[in-house]
Amino acid sequence: MAKQNKNLTIVGAGKLGIVLAQLALKAGYTVYVSGSGSPDKIRLSVEVLAPGAHALTLADATKRSDIIVLALPLGKYQSVPKDMLAGKLVVDAMNYWWEVDGDRDDLRNPETSTSELVQSYFDTSRVVKALSHMGYHHLLDETRPVGAPNRKAIAIAGDNAADNQVVAQLINDLGFDPLHIGQLSAGRWLEPGHEAFGANVDSDTLASYLHDLPPSYAAAVT
Amino acid sequence: METTQTFKFGLDSFGDIPVDDDGKLMSHAGAIRQVVEEAILADKLGVDVIALGEHHRHDFSISSPETVLAGIATRTKNIKLASGVTVLSSDDPVRVFERFATLDALSNGRAQIILGRGSFTESFPLFGYELRDYELLFEEKVELMAQVLKEKPVTWTGTTRHALAGAEIYPKTESGRIHTSIGVGGSPQSVIRAAKYGFPLMLAVIGGSPERFIPYIELYKQAGEQFGTDTSEIGIHSPGFIADTDEEAVEIAWPNHKINFDRIGSTRGWPPMKREHFDEEVAKYSLYIGSPETVAQKMAKTIKALGVNRFDLVYGGGPMPAKARLHMIELYATKVIPRVKELLAESDGISGKTK
Ligand SMILES: NC(=O)c1ccc[n+]([C@@H]2O[C@H](COP(=O)([O-])OP(=O)(O)OC[C@H]3O[C@@H](n4cnc5c(N)ncnc54)[C@H](OP(=O)(O)O)[C@@H]3O)[C@@H](O)[C@H]2O)c1
Numbered sequence: 378m379a380k381q382n383k384n385l386t387i388v389g390a391g392k393l394g395i396v397l398a399q400l401a402l403k404a405g406y407t408v409y410v411s412g413s414g415s416p417d418k419i420r421l422s423v424e425v426l427a428p429g430a431h432a433l434t435l436a437d438a439t440k441r442s443d444i445i446v447l448a449l450p451l452g453k454y455q456s457v458p459k460d461m462l463a464g465k466l467v468v469d470a471m472n473y474w475w476e477v478d479g480d481r482d483d484l485r486n487p488e489t490s491t492s493e494l495v496q497s498y499f500d501t502s503r504v505v506k507a508l509s510h511m512g513y514h515h516l517l518d519e520t521r522p523v524g525a526p527n528r529k530a531i532a533i534a535g536d537n538a539a540d541n542q543v544v545a546q547l548i549n550d551l552g553f554d555p556l557h558i559g560q561l562s563a564g565r566w567l568e569p570g571h572e573a574f575g576a577n578v579d580s581d582t583l584a585s586y587l588h589d590l591p592p593s594y595a596a597a598v599t
Numbered sequence: 600m601e602t603t604q605t606f607k608f609g610l611d612s613f614g615d616i617p618v619d620d621d622g623k624l625m626s627h628a629g630a631i632r633q634v635v636e637e638a639i640l641a642d643k644l645g646v647d648v649i650a651l652g653e654h655h656r657h658d659f660s661i662s663s664p665e666t667v668l669a670g671i672a673t674r675t676k677n678i679k680l681a682s683g684v685t686v687l688s689s690d691d692p693v694r695v696f697e698r699f700a701t702l703d704a705l706s707n708g709r710a711q712i713i714l715g716r717g718s719f720t721e722s723f724p725l726f727g728y729e730l731r732d733y734e735l736l737f738e739e740k741v742e743l744m745a746q747v748l749k750e751k752p753v754t755w756t757g758t759t760r761h762a763l764a765g766a767e768i769y770p771k772t773e774s775g776r777i778h779t780s781i782g783v784g785g786s787p788q789s790v791i792r793a794a795k796y797g798f799p800l801m802l803a804v805i806g807g808s809p810e811r812f813i814p815y816i817e818l819y820k821q822a823g824e825q826f827g828t829d830t831s832e833i834g835i836h837s838p839g840f841i842a843d844t845d846e847e848a849v850e851i852a853w854p855n856h857k858i859n860f861d862r863i864g865s866t867r868g869w870p871p872m873k874r875e876h877f878d879e880e881v882a883k884y885s886l887y888i889g890s891p892e893t894v895a896q897k898m899a900k901t902i903k904a905l906g907v908n909r910f911d912l913v914y915g916g917g918p919m920p921a922k923a924r925l926h927m928i929e930l931y932a933t934k935v936i937p938r939v940k941e942l943l944a945e946s947d948g949i950s951g952k953t954k
Pocket of ligand 1: 456508
């Protein structure tokens with residue numbers, strides 16, 4: 378198993394970003410958070426809501442960890458300079474949310490997962506889709522230790538087995554059972570409009586929500 | 600005890616369309632008149648505030664809360680008349696003030712505003728705003744609103760509305776101030792914004808554990824300290840339903856809650872609501888559904904945990920029988936509120952806590 382890096386950088390200090398920071402701190406990670414602008418803008422939120430996490434600029438925060446979680450509105454992914462994430466493992470937790478992102482044809486293509494778009498933009502990073510399907514309040518309320526009954530599951534879609542494993546460890550550390558569902562393209566089955574979207578259930582139940590995932594997408598990754 | 604005396608109990612409606620005695624869905628007009636009757640009953644039974652949300656969709660009848668509130672104003676005596684929320688991003692702060700100041704006159708000073716971004720976005724295309732500007736729109740308009748509420752000449756410049764130079768806005772209110780809060784969900788930035796302008800905070804907790812908002816309240820207070828503003832007024836708003844027994848409450852609420860949730864969820868990409876999740880919310884989290892005793896216990900627990908001084912119960916989600924809604928209001932006012940007061944007084948007595 379890959380050695381777990383205990384640093385975590387979260388881009389986006391909103392509802393999801395703050396909850397992920399809280400969970401990662403609880404799991405013993407050193408956490409770096411950035412918003413879109415000056416760290417001053419998010420400092421108080423981070424200090425009060427996720428005490429111990431560090432509020433930094435995007436450029437600083439992305440340097441501090443090999444794993445970067447994207448928790449900003451999907452419509453703004455291209456505002457993160459791709460060079461800042463070069464060589465990093467990027468966890469894409471974003472969904473196309475038209476009420477925030479506006480009507481965007483590019484984000485609504487039913488043929489590709491939005492994570493594939495994110496991957497093609499960050500073409501020098503490795504993107505794994507995870508932490509996107511569960512509501513932020515459930516993420517906070519529903520953590521359980523390893524082996525606890527009814528431990529909730531978080532799905533992972535990614536093209537590289539070693540990276541998937543690292544993300545699985547992160548999810549496990551945060552308090553959830555990781556569930557590998559297949560390649561990055563399979564992430565589409567976690568998006569809004571699919572049964573797994575919003576899922577706050579255990580591993581078996583989550584797997585059952587993915588019954589319509591074609592086997593070719595679920596194929597084992599290398 | 601002071602805590603219980605100053606505590607405010609509210610009822611919130613979005614003007615959901617109820618069914619009549621024959622099980623027939625009411626018209627929008629009928630649904631609006633139903634809300635007026637409910638507010639009159641709530642006033643008679645001593646509920647502190649009725650808050651009406653603004654929506655622009657076929658499943659909710661109220662798009663102009665202050666107009667409905669004006670109707671209620673002339674037929675009630677004590678109940679405070681609030682919006683919940685006024686979607687400020689797609690409105691004009693000057694017009695918002697004018698309408699609520701008018702309501703304040705008609706109601707002898709009972710108007711209240713809750714500003715919010717709203718949880719729906721229909722008003723944006725309707726009034727010619729871009730969704731992607733929603734952050735900027737809200738930010739600028741809150742800033743202007745805060746000025747207008749001072750009832751002094753307003754000078755303001757921004758990008759989302761034309762500038763004002765020493766503009767007087769009328770009518771002036773008798774008290775000199777319309778009570779105005781900001782409704783927020785889980786966004787830390789919104790909490791800080793409320794503190795920045797010294798607006799009371801209304802937490803919209805529509806799912807999950809209310810306790811997770813404790814750090815947000817701390818954030819509000821600490822931000823208030825930094826800005827030097829008053830952050831003593833904090834309320835919470837959560838959905839619920841009350842019937843004579845737990846079973847009956849769940850039996851009436853579940854299908855209606857599901858219809859409501861699924862209709863909204865389908866536009867956002869949530870799959871249909873499952874019964875287990877409804878049951879989980881009722882048992883553990885933020886659906887206040889059950890007999891008066893069950894709901895009172897749950898409310899008291901939340902109020903104590905968060906230390907808030909206002910609780911608004913959002914009622915009537917989905918096509919509920921109008922009769923069940925009226926009965927719910929009666930139970931809320933005559934059983935739940937007194938019981939919550941009792942529970943709060945008991946625990947105040949034990950801890951000797953004064954607020
Ligand atoms: N809410 C949930 O339950 C949930 C669950 C799973 C996944 N998600 C996904 O997570 C993402 C964030 O959602 P949210 O609910 O947390 O939204 P949110 O509360 O609006 O927060 C978004 C955050 O992203 C920041 N941001 C915007 N542009 C940025 C940029 N260019 N660089 C860095 N930060 C930037 C914003 O900061 P500024 O104020 O500085 O712009 C804000 O702090 C979305 O894609 C959403 O679909 C949400």
